[in-house]
Amino acid sequence: MEKPVITQAMINAYDEYTHLSLDRRSFMQKLTVLTGSAASAAAIAPLLAANSAKAEIVAETDARLKVGDVTYPGAGGEMKGYLAVPADAAGKLPAVIVIHENRGLNPHIKDVARRMALEGFVALAPDFLSPAGGTPADEDKAREMIGALDGTQTVGNAVATVAFLEAHDATTGNAGAIGFCWGGGMINKLAVASPDLKAGVAYYGSQAPAEDVPKIKAALLLQYAGLDDRINAGIEAYKKALTDNGKDFTIHIYDGVNHAFNNDTSAARYDKTAADLAWSRTIAFLKAKVV
Known part of the structure; x- marks a missing residue:
């Protein structure tokens, strides 16, 4: 066939x-x-659509990692997440928050956290649907729940996640973050809200308003899909605001690829060449900015 x-x-x-x-x-x-x-x-x-059966690039049983569910204080209640740490770490490591798409904390994002941990980071993937009871298996339901979240509380939960990792025994006290789609937009919001965030990598995420840019302290790596007209409409205004305010940022646009090009569980939109290049840039950036 x-x-x-x-x-x-x-x-x-x-x-x-x-x-x-x-x-x-x-x-x-x-x-x-x-x-x-x-x-x-x-x-x-x-x-x-995404296929969760293809989500595992790094096995959850990989002996190189220690993984598990964690809970920690959020902005107004308990947050849940998935923590991945290199098993053979000789000392404290920098931390990276892995922020999910609008499907919630699913197997793919947990796998990305494991990949990040193998790069030498303490990786935490929060479930931002924790206030609503956690991410459901039904992706349509998860998207509905994401849309119903309280925006202020959600950003507050992201800021609380930075604080949790700063104080974690396994970390150096420094935290960066990476986010995809909805999570990419959250990276920009978190950079505005948290002066402690060292670096943020936003994959095809909506931009922060220009008037909020002066509050940003984190270095930013902004990665966009060339065919993503909806998100890309905000690039120039954001770029100007970041430039005018002297911020540390880099923008990459990957020609000929779609929104969600990094998600290897989506056969139609995943682009291995762009994803591999974006990932290599992500790791180099985080290793330089979060120590």
């Missing part, structure tokens, strides 16, 4: 469904029109 052809219009429809106002029924109707039949739409939809 031939592999279905996925067009940019189909990817754009999926982005509209997962990030804007299109509900699942409307998305499937639109996909049916684009593919030519309901059967083709049903075959292509899973390729556009």
Whole structure:
């Protein structure tokens, strides 16, 4: 059986469904029109979505790591998260917060935390849906719950995560952060809210308002997908504000790739070449800025 052809219009429809106002029924109707039949739409939809079965690049049982669930104080209640630490660490290590997409803390993000730990960091992936009871298995439900979060409390929980890692026995007291999609936007908000954050890496994340940029102390690495018109519309204004305020930042735009190009569980949007380059830049940046 031939592999279905996925067009940019189909990817754009999926982005509209997962990030804007299109509900699942409307998305499937639109996909049916684009593919030519309901059967083709049903075959292509899973390729556009993330596949949690493909989430594990670094096994949870990897002997090089110590991993497990943790709880810690948030802005207004208990936060839960997933902590990964190199098993053979000879001393204290810098810390990195791994902030999830709008699907919540899922197996893919836990895997990214393990990858980060193998690079020599104490990696913590918080569940920002903790105030709502935690991330559900249903991704559509998780997206609804993300949209219903209290914005001020959520940023406060991110700031509390920095504080938790600063005080953690395994860390040097310095923390950076990396975030994807919704989490990329959270990186920019966290940089505004936390003067203690040393560095932030935002993958295809919405930008902070220009008037908030003077508050940023962290160095920023901002990584964007060339085909991501929705997010990229804010780049120039953000770049100008960062430049005008003398901030430490670097912007990379990866031509010809889509929003979520780093997510290797999404067959249609993942781009290995861009993802590998962005990851190498991420690790080099964090090792230079968070010590």
